[in-house]
Structure formats: C-alpha cells, structure tokens
Amino acid sequence: MTTATHPGKHYDAHDTSTPVVDDDGHVHVHVVPLKILFGVYFILVLATIATVAVTWKDFGQLNIVIALAIAVFKAALVILYFMHLRWDNLFNGVILISALAFVMTFIGVTIMDSGQYKQNYVPPGTRQMISSQNGI
Amino acid sequence: MSTAASNVAVIEAPHGEVDHNHHDPNLAHHFDTPEQQAQTGKLGMWVFLGTEILMFGGLFCAYSVYRHNHPEVFEYAHQYLNKTLGAINTLVLITSSLTMAWGVRASQLGQKKTLIFMLVLTLLGAAGFMVVKTIEYRSKWNENIFIGHGNLFAADGAETKNKAKVEGLEEEVLHTHEETKPAQPVLTTVTPEPADPNFGGVDQAKIVPPNVTPAGMVAPESSAAAEGPLTYEQLGPIQRHRVYTFFAIYFCMTGLHGIHVLVGMGLISWLVIRSARNEFGPSYFTPVDLIGLYWHLVDLIWIFLFPLLYLIH
Numbered sequence: 001m002t003t004a005t006h007p008g009k010h011y012d013a014h015d016t017s018t019p020v021v022d023d024d025g026h027v028h029v030h031v032v033p034l035k036i037l038f039g040v041y042f043i044l045v046l047a048t049i050a051t052v053a054v055t056w057k058d059f060g061q062l063n064i065v066i067a068l069a070i071a072v073f074k075a076a077l078v079i080l081y082f083m084h085l086r087w088d089n090l091f092n093g094v095i096l097i098s099a100l101a102f103v104m105t106f107i108g109v110t111i112m113d114s115g116q117y118k119q120n121y122v123p124p125g126t127r128q129m130i131s132s133q134n135g136i
Numbered sequence: 137m138s139t140a141a142s143n144v145a146v147i148e149a150p151h152g153e154v155d156h157n158h159h160d161p162n163l164a165h166h167f168d169t170p171e172q173q174a175q176t177g178k179l180g181m182w183v184f185l186g187t188e189i190l191m192f193g194g195l196f197c198a199y200s201v202y203r204h205n206h207p208e209v210f211e212y213a214h215q216y217l218n219k220t221l222g223a224i225n226t227l228v229l230i231t232s233s234l235t236m237a238w239g240v241r242a243s244q245l246g247q248k249k250t251l252i253f254m255l256v257l258t259l260l261g262a263a264g265f266m267v268v269k270t271i272e273y274r275s276k277w278n279e280n281i282f283i284g285h286g287n288l289f290a291a292d293g294a295e296t297k298n299k300a301k302v303e304g305l306e307e308e309v310l311h312t313h314e315e316t317k318p319a320q321p322v323l324t325t326v327t328p329e330p331a332d333p334n335f336g337g338v339d340q341a342k343i344v345p346p347n348v349t350p351a352g353m354v355a356p357e358s359s360a361a362a363e364g365p366l367t368y369e370q371l372g373p374i375q376r377h378r379v380y381t382f383f384a385i386y387f388c389m390t391g392l393h394g395i396h397v398l399v400g401m402g403l404i405s406w407l408v409i410r411s412a413r414n415e416f417g418p419s420y421f422t423p424v425d426l427i428g429l430y431w432h433l434v435d436l437i438w439i440f441l442f443p444l445l446y447l448i449h
Contacts, residue, residue: 029171029174029244031241031244031245032237032240032241034238034241037234037237037238037241038234040234041230041231041233041234044230045227045230048223048226048227048230051226051442051443051447052219052223052447055447055449058449063449067443067444067447068443070443071439071440071443071444074439075436075439075440078233078432078435078436078439079432079436081237082233082234082236082237082428082432082435083428083429083432083433084237084240088178089175089178089179091179092178092179092182095179095182095183095185095186096182096185096186096189098186099185099186099187099189099190099193100189102190102193103189103190103193103196103197106193106194106197107193107196107197107200107201110197110200110201111200111201111204114201114204114205
C-alpha cells in the first residue's frame, strides 16, 4: 500500500500488538522490519551449527539437556519473530504456552509411571533367542 | 475473485461511522470490522496450532518413554540415520521459514511480486526437504529397514537369520572393521539359568552381579564412546528385541511431519494462485498470515525432531 493511494497513511515498525484503526477506518498492523527477519535467520543458522557441533564433545547426562536447550532457544526465536508473537495479542501466547505445558505434563507423568514398572521384563521370544544364539 | 463479496449485505450502520466497511469485499457479514476478523482468524489458527502441538506431543511422549527405558537401543539405532542430510533439511526448513515470513510481510505491504516470489521460494524449500527425505527413506528401505515387523532388526526368535545382514550393514554404515574392536564387548549380556522361574523378575537382583544394570548389561567402566561405535554385538537380547522400535518411532514421527510438509505445500500453492489474482493486500492478507503460522509450526517440529532423532550420543 503506497501513500499515493492512501495519503497520510504510514507503517510504523514499532506499532504495538493490537491493530490500530485510523480515521478513515483503515487498519495499521505491525510489519516486521527486514533487518529483524535476517538477523533472526542468521542466529538460527548459527544455532543449527551449534546443535551439530556440541555433539562432537560428550557431556554425559547433560547431552540431552544442551540439545534441548538449543532447540528451545531456536523455537523461541521462530515463535517470537517469524510467527510474530512478540507483537501479537497476548492470548495467542497463552494458547501456545498452555499446549506446551500440557505436553510436558503428559510426557512427565508418563515417564514417572513407566518408572514404576518391573525393571527386568523380558519379552516372550527372548529365551528362545538366547537359546538359539548359544546353539542349543 | 473475492471471498465473501456476494455475502456482504450493505446495511446502513446506526451511527454511520463504519458503513464504509460494508463495501469491503473481504469483510464477512458476521464481523464488525476487518481487524476483528483478522484477530479472530489468528486466534483460531493458534488454537489449531495448539492441537497440532498436542498431536505431535503424543509421538514425542512415545519417543521419551522408549528412550528413557532403552537408551542403548537409541544410541545404537540412530547411527543408521544420516546426520548430514538431517542438518541440510534443518537449514532448508529454516530458510523456508524466512522466505515465508518475508512473504507475509510483502502481503502486508501490498508487494505482489515479492509475495509471489517468496511463496515460490518457500515451495522450493519444501520440495527440497521432501526430496532429501525421500533419499533418506529409500536408503532405509533398500537396507530392509522398515517401520514394522518386516524390519531387518525385528527379532522374534528369528534373529540368527538376519544376523549376517545386520553385520554386513553395520560394517557398511559404521565401518566397524576399521575401528579397533575391543577384545571383549564393553557391554555383555547376562544369561540367567533357563530354569529359573524368577528370570526377569525382581529377584534378578540376587543372581546378578552388582555392576549389571537392570537391562542386563554390564555398565562400562569408561565411556562407551571411547571404544568406538556401538555395535549390535554389544547389545543385550532385550535391547536387540527393541531396535526395530526405534525405527518405528523414527518413521512415524518423520512421516507425520512429512505429511504436514506436503499439506503445507498444497496450501502455499493455493496462496500463489490467489496472490497472482491480486487477492491480497494491506487490508486483507489473513490467509498468507495464517498459512505462514502453520508453516512455522512445521519448521518448529523439525527443529525438535532433528537433535532428538539424529544427534543422540
């Protein structure tokens, strides 16, 4: 939309999240500056390289923590900037966080539950497999 | 072609301040203002994305439980996945997210040519992703690694039949003969007496040496990574039984994600057609916005899939 067709109208890159209606009824929405898009993209590429690079060193139990931390960082960048949530209605963020909270509850409780099971459960075919391995 | 033009009734608003909106062909009659319509669409899309997160969450739960219970299986089986291709796919999807976000911006500014160009680039990225995925899947299928019991690693007592194939594949993928094999396997199996009725039960603790983990494997003194890649020989029978489960989880998760990519490609193609028909501009760009959100979610899911499936160590 150019100022030629809509005189007096301009896009302010620092608008707040809710669209603003101006006098002739037209809607301002926040437009993401290209610099931010490129900046976020560049950081995402670096983080991907980091994701692969950290696998070259073994941190023991921390391996998965580090991998997930980098993934969460990348996800936060995509959500806030590419998905525009930073400038959006807060309720959309509430929906997202709720979904994530429920998934984490689901996984957390399931792992807790699975920890209550018999530790050395042997599937039915295993004894036969062991016998055939030993040539019996 | 306008969306709701034929449905818009021109109603004289009581105070006349918003009646010009009713000439807006993109404003559906049940909304008062365009921004209310746009916000509603966005809210609906976020709710849908929430359901998508929950759906993939179920698969991530399966992954988490299996990995938690059988870490060695995951450590072994993931070696058959190609990390380079996975990394390429990650970068391709992130780039397609950039082009999609740029496309949304272009639609907001009424930049039709840029919008179409960005949508086409996103499509190409998606197509590239599917090509790489096809290469990966076909290499698996050529090695007889399938999703279910046809899998090379499926061991229903017929393990000895596949053993030669597994070892051949292992040599090819892991180059085990090039590494110094340890004199004895780092992780050995514990075979209790067959007549023991408590085999597999809690009493196992009585007949098992203290340094044996519940999975029946000897805990390594030093990091197993120091001994070279994990081989099939080093897995206990319980672990060998579970190897094909890793591939079931791999195919289900990447497969469902791939289906989402294909659906996204269809939606973006639809957007290209509509953009060419001049349907989007600063007063109405909601479809581009919402499909952009969907595409970013597809990227997000892959951002988590890549380290969890390909980079286990």
